[in-house]
């Protein structure tokens with residue numbers, strides 16, 4: 001801990017540290033804030049200064065158990081310091097959400113799209129949607145801290161290009177960051193859907209307060225967002241978590257990545273629906289399959305259970321390698337609940353190393369598939385104080401802004 005220092009530059013630096021911690025972790029108690037390396041007395045005086053300056057506010061901790069006396073007081077950023085926009089570019093749809101600095105969702109909506117649309121045209125649709133949402137929330141682009149944009153599949157770290165395994169073919173070999181910056185002309189970051197989903201569950205959902213979590217996101221493909229040691233883990237080249245392209249059947253069908261028998265060929269939404277074409281024709285969506293399974297349709301229950309067993313096999317391998325404390329299921333298979341998770345857990349338990357411990361819980365995420373990725377994309381901006389200074393601090397903090405990777 002540093003000794004108390006009354007110099008004004010030290011005080012400004014301490015205020016910036018507290019604001020940064022509140023952006024990264026959300027509301028905290030004063031005691032929790034000492035974990036950033038400030039003494040209790042420094043935290044106390046910095047918090048008072050920030051309250052007086054109208055930057056943070058106090059409120060009761062709603063996370064505290066009821067009936068255990070007075071809930072502890074938290075401090076958090078006020079909501080009127082700026083907004084972050086989250087965008088999801090997915091198969092068949094673009095979604096967007098606007099969140100304020102108090103981590104409140106102000107507005108969200110979606111627009112259907114065609115998967116063959118070129119990136120430039122899709123990004124123009126995104127720009128229009130963002131402006132509509134800002135307008136609805138009574139805001140303008142001036143209040144936007146930054147935009148987090150999700151594209152499906154891995155983004156190569158070194159080149160910034162979308163890999164060939166992405167399920168949106170016009171985006172293969174496109175640098176989504178460069179393309180989006182050209183069209184939107186706002187500060188932004190780009191990542192994949194599973195990573196943002198993990199961040200959303202860490203910020204608002206089932207992973208709050210945890211340090212080692214795997215978030216299995218099921219969309220056109222199956223990907224995992226890893227929170228390891230409390231931070232998002234993307235791998236050396238940005239391709240960590242491609243669970244959908246792990247081999248389940250080495251004699252299986254050829255996957256769009258060029259591999260054979262990947263999990264995606266056995267358990268993604270399309271491959272589940274296709275198994276029912278003989279009974280129900282080829283217009284069956286995964287939502288239809290889940291609804292019919294819940295109503296007791298034997299064929300629908302069977303294909304969902306089969307998918308669960310395949311995902312359980314892949315999840316057992318993942319668990320044996322990384323030992324997460326919680327595994328969360330999100331995306332379009334999550335509404336199947338125990339119809340999928342029952343066979344999945346059974347399959348996983350047969351293959352996972354227990355080491356005398358019980359397996360980690362495998363649960364459905366708390367955030368639904370329509371908002372989880374856009375919320376996570378907004379959270380990524382809200383949490384990154386270095387790259388996305390608050391609008392009214394852009395001038396004073398500009399020296400701390402580090403360059404974003406392309």
Ligand SMILES: [Zn+2]
Nearest residue numbers: 245255257262
């Ligand atoms: Zn594959």
